Amino acid sequence: MDRTLGFYIVQFLTGLADASALFLVACGLSLIFGVSRIVNLAHGSFYMVGAYVAYYLIGFFSEGGCAFWAGIVLAAVVVGLIGVGIEVLLLRRLYGAPELFMLFATFGVVLIMQDLSRWLFGAEDLLGPRAPGLAGSVNIRGTLLPQYDLALILIAPLILGVLWLLLNRTRWGILVRAATEDREMSDALGVNQTRLFTSVFFLGSFLAGLGGAIQLPKGGANLLMDLNTIAEAFVVVVVGGMGSIPGAYLAAVIIGELGSFGVLVFPESTLVLMFLVMAVVLVIRPHGLLGQAGAGAHVAFRAAEAVLQPASKKLKLLGLACLVLILVMPVLVGTFQLVLLTEIALFALASMSLYFMMGPGGMVSFGHAAFFGGGAYAAALLVHYLQTPMELAVLLAPLLVGLLALIIGWFCVRLSGVYMAMLTLAFAQICWSIVFQWGEVTGGDDGLLSIWPSQWASDKIVFYYLTMILSIGGILVLRYFIFTPFGYTMRACRDSALRVDSIGINLARHQCLAFAVAGVFAGLAGGLYVFSKGSVFPDEMAIPRSFDFLFMVLLGGVETLFGPIAGAAAFTWLHDQISRTDFWQLILGCIFVLLVVAFPQGIVGSINVRWGRFFANQNH
Amino acid sequence: MTKLLEVRNLAKAFGGIQAVDNVSFELEAGQLLAMIGPNGAGKSTCFNLINGQLYPDRGGITILGQRTNGRKPRDVWKLGVGRTFQITCTFSSMTVLENVQMALLSYHKQTRSLFRKVRRLYVNESMELLELVGIAAQSRRACGVLAYGDLKRVELAVALANRPKLLLMDEPTAGMGPAERSQLMELTSAIVRTRKIGVLFTEHDMDVVFTHADRIIVLNRGELVAQGTPSQVRANVKVQEIYLGTGKTPGTAFPTS
Ligand SMILES: Nc1ncnc2c1ncn2[C@@H]1O[C@H](COP(=O)(O)OP(=O)(O)O)[C@@H](O)[C@H]1O
Numbered sequence: 001m002d003r004t005l006g007f008y009i010v011q012f013l014t015g016l017a018d019a020s021a022l023f024l025v026a027c028g029l030s031l032i033f034g035v036s037r038i039v040n041l042a043h044g045s046f047y048m049v050g051a052y053v054a055y056y057l058i059g060f061f062s063e064g065g066c067a068f069w070a071g072i073v074l075a076a077v078v079v080g081l082i083g084v085g086i087e088v089l090l091l092r093r094l095y096g097a098p099e100l101f102m103l104f105a106t107f108g109v110v111l112i113m114q115d116l117s118r119w120l121f122g123a124e125d126l127l128g129p130r131a132p133g134l135a136g137s138v139n140i141r142g143t144l145l146p147q148y149d150l151a152l153i154l155i156a157p158l159i160l161g162v163l164w165l166l167l168n169r170t171r172w173g174i175l176v177r178a179a180t181e182d183r184e185m186s187d188a189l190g191v192n193q194t195r196l197f198t199s200v201f202f203l204g205s206f207l208a209g210l211g212g213a214i215q216l217p218k219g220g221a222n223l224l225m226d227l228n229t230i231a232e233a234f235v236v237v238v239v240g241g242m243g244s245i246p247g248a249y250l251a252a253v254i255i256g257e258l259g260s261f262g263v264l265v266f267p268e269s270t271l272v273l274m275f276l277v278m279a280v281v282l283v284i285r286p287h288g289l290l291g292q293a294g295a296g297a298h299v300a301f302r303a304a305e306a307v308l309q310p311a312s313k314k315l316k317l318l319g320l321a322c323l324v325l326i327l328v329m330p331v332l333v334g335t336f337q338l339v340l341l342t343e344i345a346l347f348a349l350a351s352m353s354l355y356f357m358m359g360p361g362g363m364v365s366f367g368h369a370a371f372f373g374g375g376a377y378a379a380a381l382l383v384h385y386l387q388t389p390m391e392l393a394v395l396l397a398p399l400l401v402g403l404l405a406l407i408i409g410w411f412c413v414r415l416s417g418v419y420m421a422m423l424t425l426a427f428a429q430i431c432w433s434i435v436f437q438w439g440e441v442t443g444g445d446d447g448l449l450s451i452w453p454s455q456w457a458s459d460k461i462v463f464y465y466l467t468m469i470l471s472i473g474g475i476l477v478l479r480y481f482i483f484t485p486f487g488y489t490m491r492a493c494r495d496s497a498l499r500v501d502s503i504g505i506n507l508a509r510h511q512c513l514a515f516a517v518a519g520v521f522a523g524l525a526g527g528l529y530v531f532s533k534g535s536v537f538p539d540e541m542a543i544p545r546s547f548d549f550l551f552m553v554l555l556g557g558v559e560t561l562f563g564p565i566a567g568a569a570a571f572t573w574l575h576d577q578i579s580r581t582d583f584w585q586l587i588l589g590c591i592f593v594l595l596v597v598a599f600p601q602g603i604v605g606s607i608n609v610r611w612g613r614f615f616a617n618q619n620h
Numbered sequence: 621m622t623k624l625l626e627v628r629n630l631a632k633a634f635g636g637i638q639a640v641d642n643v644s645f646e647l648e649a650g651q652l653l654a655m656i657g658p659n660g661a662g663k664s665t666c667f668n669l670i671n672g673q674l675y676p677d678r679g680g681i682t683i684l685g686q687r688t689n690g691r692k693p694r695d696v697w698k699l700g701v702g703r704t705f706q707i708t709c710t711f712s713s714m715t716v717l718e719n720v721q722m723a724l725l726s727y728h729k730q731t732r733s734l735f736r737k738v739r740r741l742y743v744n745e746s747m748e749l750l751e752l753v754g755i756a757a758q759s760r761r762a763c764g765v766l767a768y769g770d771l772k773r774v775e776l777a778v779a780l781a782n783r784p785k786l787l788l789m790d791e792p793t794a795g796m797g798p799a800e801r802s803q804l805m806e807l808t809s810a811i812v813r814t815r816k817i818g819v820l821f822t823e824h825d826m827d828v829v830f831t832h833a834d835r836i837i838v839l840n841r842g843e844l845v846a847q848g849t850p851s852q853v854r855a856n857v858k859v860q861e862i863y864l865g866t867g868k869t870p871g872t873a874f875p876t877s
């Protein structure tokens with residue numbers, strides 16, 4: 001294709017058109033976060049459902065200009081109502097709960113909506129209908145631009161204007177802004193929070209649905225839209241600045257143009273480019289381009305702050321009993337269960353390493369799969385290209401991931417709370433897109449195969465013992481670290497940045513090291529995992545995997561040292577039970593939601609409340 | 621005598637508010653210097669400028685002969701500066717003892733150690749500090765459940781952990797009863813005399829100030845209005861106006877004679 005001026009203009013306009021849908025979904029996310037402090041992961045799902053519902057509504061209304069636009073608006077209203085339903089039935093019960101649990105409930109909704117969409121709308125990608133009257137193209141100096149793109153370009157500023165009026169010129173808007181800027185203040189003013197939250201949820205979901213619907217003629221509808229969109233919307237919200245609607249537009253345009261022009265320069269790495277921009281913006285302007293320091297920074301995902309207690313005699317006895325059970329397991333169960341137990345042990349180690357960051361470190365990572373998957377890929381690549389023996393690969397993988405974690409950590413520790421969590425997600429997506437898009441080296445979607453253990457460890461029972469030794473050893477070492485000066489320093493950094501600084505401790509440096517330590521152990525788990533499976537695929541680095549680990553930690557309870565193990569066991573067992581059924585994501589999502597509602601302290605946390613006295617130290 | 625702290629023409633504004641306006645003073649070793657002034661006078665801002673938490677708009681700060689403008693609090697701490705906060709700031713998930721141990725771990729450059737358990741590190745040294753400030757009996761309690769006055773003592777123990785030469789205490793006796801206040805200030809004077817350190821403190825109880833301070837500086841709306849010995853300050857007309865005229869003084873009344 002000729003690179004004339006017209007070409008560049010069209011490329012630019014395409015970027016603007018792409019920005020529109022992204023802006024709509026991002027500003028919905030931003031509005032909901034601002035008022036309710038919920039990071040709504042289901043927002044991408046709202047977007048996806050908006051596209052599907054619009055497709056069927058437009059088809060139902062049959063032809064005609066009116067039908068098209070009516071279908072789009074109606075689809076957005078339907079999605080808005082779905083959002084209200086979720087808020088009223090689920091999230092409203094959780095407003096007092098820790099932010100992370102709310103986040104998790106919304107991830108449950110993602111899974112549920114994914115499977116429901118597959119069931120209702122089918123697994124095939126749908127091609128969107130054309131907009132009547134806008135089906136043609138305009139010729140810009142020799143290059144064609146679809147007319148519908150022009151409509152898209154106009155819609156975003158229009159909505160931006162309407163939102164601005166709504167937020168600045170109505171009483172409702174003033175309440176929304178007050179709640180966003182100062183939650184306690186608006187509490188004190190006696191604003192009816194419940195109604196405000198519900199209405200904001202409606203508007204936010206409506207905008208997401210509208211975004212999905214208007215991009216239908218361009219992008220159609222498919223089942224991958226939910227997670228792809230939520231990741232992009234995060235980027236837009238964070239780059240633009242949490243809570244800033246003009247910021248969201250600016251960022252959407254930047255991301256849109258980046259996609260449009262980036263594909264010309266780096267056709268293989270458009271995803272990497274987007275997340276790289278986010279990382280750079282956050283390092284230079286930690287609160288986003290137009291964001292203010294206040295909004296969002298407070299959401300710190302704080303775990304309960306209990307004084308650390310060494311394990312009591314009874315707890316040690318319980319641990320010993322478990323060890324004996326693990327030792328004799330190969331006699332009791334078959335190979336199949338041994339493989340499952342191996343997997344549980346590795347996930348337990350990985351989630352313990354996440355807990356190490358989250359609990360004592362107070363740093364939530366949405367991207368722990370980067371470290372786990374990174375370890376798996378590091379080992380697999382070593383074996384595949386350098387014929388490295390297993391022993392060396394399992395040793396090198398954690399070190400390489402530790403290095404990776406140190407680099408990622410260096411960026412992330414400049415931020416805190418949700419911003420930090422989102423940056424970890426961004427970096428995990430960078431890692432994921434590298435292995436996904438760089439097919440020649442990593443095998444891309446097909447993964448790397450035939451990565452088997454050394455001869456001596458190839459027996460399932462031997463490998464079982466090897467895994468148990470390394471993962472239980474790793475878990476105990478991590479637990480020991482929590483009681484050492486470094487572990488205490490991490491907790492000090494979590495408790496009070498001000499105090500830490502005034503007693504001469506470099507907070508960023510210690511947090512960065514905590515990233516590295518967590519990375520080493522997650523990398524060890526990943527390195528072993530690849531040998532237990534014999535292969536590795538990009539899924540090990542993808543968002544759902546990161547959330548698996550988060551869920552294991554939360555399931556166990558963030559305030560307990562052995563929670564992650566219980567969480568990993570429960571989750572992996574559960575996953576194994578349901579993953580053979582057809583709609584397992586639906587089931588898993590429902591379980592997530594129910595567990596969060598029933599046990600806001602996690603399983604072990606809840607046991608702690610009931611049985612804590614029994615296991616407590618008697619000498620205090 | 622060496623100058624511990626020299627503040628020259630210090631200024632800091634927040635938006636339109638000139639919180640600290642052209643303030644200069646000095647502090648020598650072995651001296652207890654009180655900074656007084658009504659609420660909002662800029663006292664805490666002065667503290668934050670001196671320990672590096674805030675960056676001054678203008679002026680210079682010299683601690684032990686080193687210019688510290690723009691240095692981070694942790695670097696200022698390394699020069700031998702301890703500080704307590706107006707609103708107490710401790711590690712709430714740790715016990716009283718562990719809070720002090722944390723400061724000692726930092727002082728002994730052990731914060732990155734992954735080998736020994738904290739339970740056995742610097743316990744005696746920490747207990748000595750806790751005994752000094754009078755809360756050794758509460759050493760095993762979590763800081764999160766302590767009374768406010770006790771937290772102030774924990775902060776003092778933490779601030780003393782790096783054997784500071786300069787101690788900055790922002791309202792060290794807030795939340796304490798009158799008897800406890802004088803007792804804590806007597807303790808502070810004793811530390812000043814025996815260790816030959818310098819203390820800059822703020823305090824609303826004028827009895828405490830005039831009994832214990834060697835020198836006093838008075839701030840009002842960010843400006844330094846008077847400085848000198850207690851009797852000089854007491855005789856100062858401007859100071860009397862600030863304290864008597866407005867009637868807004870928190871704490872006890874200004875002792876005129
Ligand atoms: N971080 C800040 N941002 C904006 N204004 C501040 C900030 N800190 C202090 N101020 C203002 O500066 C002035 C001095 O405050 P401060 O130093 O706390 O006084 P004091 O400690 O003497 O009571 C007050 O008017 C206060 O509102």
Ligand SMILES: [Mg+2]
Nearest residue numbers: 663664665706
């Ligand atoms: Mg003050």
